[in-house]
Amino acid sequence: MALDTETLKELIGTVERFVRERLRPLEHQVSQDDAVPAPVRQEIADLGLFGLSIPEEYGGLGLSMEEEVRVALELGRTSPVFRSLIGTNNGIGSQGLIMDGTEAQKRKYLPRMATGDLISAFALTEPEAGSDAGSLRTTAQRTEMGYVLNGTKRFITNAPHAGVFTVFARTDSKKSGSRGVSAFLVEAGTPGLSLGAIDKKMGQKGSHTSDVIFDNCEVPFDALLGEVEGQGFRTAMKVLDRGRLHISSICVAMAERLIDDSLRYAAERKQFGQPIAEFQLVQAMLADSKAEAYAARCMVLETARQKDAEMDVSTEAACCKMFASEMVGRVADRAVQIHGGAGYMEEYGIERFYRDARLFRIYEGTTQIQQLVIARNMLKSLS
Numbered sequence: 001m002a003l004d005t006e007t008l009k010e011l012i013g014t015v016e017r018f019v020r021e022r023l024r025p026l027e028h029q030v031s032q033d034d035a036v037p038a039p040v041r042q043e044i045a046d047l048g049l050f051g052l053s054i055p056e057e058y059g060g061l062g063l064s065m066e067e068e069v070r071v072a073l074e075l076g077r078t079s080p081v082f083r084s085l086i087g088t089n090n091g092i093g094s095q096g097l098i099m100d101g102t103e104a105q106k107r108k109y110l111p112r113m114a115t116g117d118l119i120s121a122f123a124l125t126e127p128e129a130g131s132d133a134g135s136l137r138t139t140a141q142r143t144e145m146g147y148v149l150n151g152t153k154r155f156i157t158n159a160p161h162a163g164v165f166t167v168f169a170r171t172d173s174k175k176s177g178s179r180g181v182s183a184f185l186v187e188a189g190t191p192g193l194s195l196g197a198i199d200k201k202m203g204q205k206g207s208h209t210s211d212v213i214f215d216n217c218e219v220p221f222d223a224l225l226g227e228v229e230g231q232g233f234r235t236a237m238k239v240l241d242r243g244r245l246h247i248s249s250i251c252v253a254m255a256e257r258l259i260d261d262s263l264r265y266a267a268e269r270k271q272f273g274q275p276i277a278e279f280q281l282v283q284a285m286l287a288d289s290k291a292e293a294y295a296a297r298c299m300v301l302e303t304a305r306q307k308d309a310e311m312d313v314s315t316e317a318a319c320c321k322m323f324a325s326e327m328v329g330r331v332a333d334r335a336v337q338i339h340g341g342a343g344y345m346e347e348y349g350i351e352r353f354y355r356d357a358r359l360f361r362i363y364e365g366t367t368q369i370q371q372l373v374i375a376r377n378m379l380k381s382l383s
């Protein structure tokens with residue numbers, strides 16, 4: 001544990017209050033405006049939330065995985081857009097650098113990521129390489145000066161705000177699949193790097209994704225992550241193992257929020273002369289949601305503890321991501337059902353969560369990829 005019990009309790013209490021008093025009242029506005037207001041972004045930075053998982057020596061809070069999950073379990077009880085703002089700096093945007101970067105690379109970027117002055121993004125997905133990440137086509141050609149990148153990355157979270165991208169590109173065209181892939185730290189503004197238009201999404205409005213295009217984009221040798229070629233795919237997989245656990249805790253938090261909202265609504269809403277919560281068919285929906293969210297909470301916390309104990313949690317993280325993201329989909333669906341007509345109307349906000357939740361089953365690996373990872377690891381354990 002990085003923090004003593006009292007300090008952790010204080011941090012979690014602060015985040016809980018901030019979510020309840022400051023963020024929840026803004027959910028509708030953020031979705032309508034498709035933007036998090038600048039003062040709120042600053043408050044999030046002042047709370048240190050951009051640097052939860054960044055080691056203390058680089059200016060972050062250096063939380064353990066369990067501590068990070070406990071904070072995420074509070075931060076996730078509102079629109080996931082607020083989490084997304086800090087998500088890349090704590091997760092896929094910074095972890096490759098933390099795990100495999102050189103000391104100079106860490107010193108150059110991590111302190112500004114921890115304060116939120118620099119936003120980071122993870123550029124793996126391509127138009128023709130989504131689930132099959134190892135088939136990526138972006139190339140990084142070695143020259144006398146460094147590398148020249150060419151290719152297009154797609155649906156890159158926080159790309160429109162990012163100051164630095166971890167870009168996965170093929171340095172060795174002779175090696176097929178995941179071998180021959182390297183990771184690069186490429187700064188926004190580098191000539192040859194441009195962005196596509198901001199994507200129009202089904203939900204999570206206020207969080208932005210776009211294409212990132214490399215057209216003869218020259219980077220120096222020291223942009224190569226860890227200054228080692230051919231390690232990029234492994235780095236991406238390790239980053240995703242961790243990211244999947246973080247996303248799972250956000251799924252649990254959203255489910256718990258929706259259960260609270262559904263419970264309150266069911267206790268107040270009267271039909272047939274009594275609160276609908278008195279009807280056993282409504283109770284069944286509430287109970288199923290409660291039990292499933294509790295199961296996911298236990299899985300996420302247990303896996304986080306195993307990760308802190310330096311165990312390989314690739315299988316368990318995939319189990320968490322698969323179960324928690326599917327679970328919150330079912331919980332969101334029941335929340336709409338319990339709210340009835342109100343659940344379908346924009347002003348109650350339930351339909352917004354329903355749309356927002358849909359992404360969890362897709363990004364950082366679809367449910368089907370998690371199934372594949374789990375089953376493959378099970379089969380490997382036989383040999």
Ligand code: COS
Pocket residue numbers: 092124125130131132133134177178179233234237238240241314363364365366369372373
């Ligand atoms: N940790 C460390 N290394 C890992 C790893 C992990 N969790 N998973 C795989 N690797 C390593 C393997 O050990 C292997 O190394 P060697 O080449 O040295 O043997 C290498 O990576 C390739 O692994 P594998 O053969 O399993 O790769 P595949 O191309 O078959 O694909 C999947 C693996 C499908 C699991 C991978 O492509 C994947 O996760 N896809 C989903 C991508 C994703 O989540 N995208 C979301 C967008 S990013 S927000």
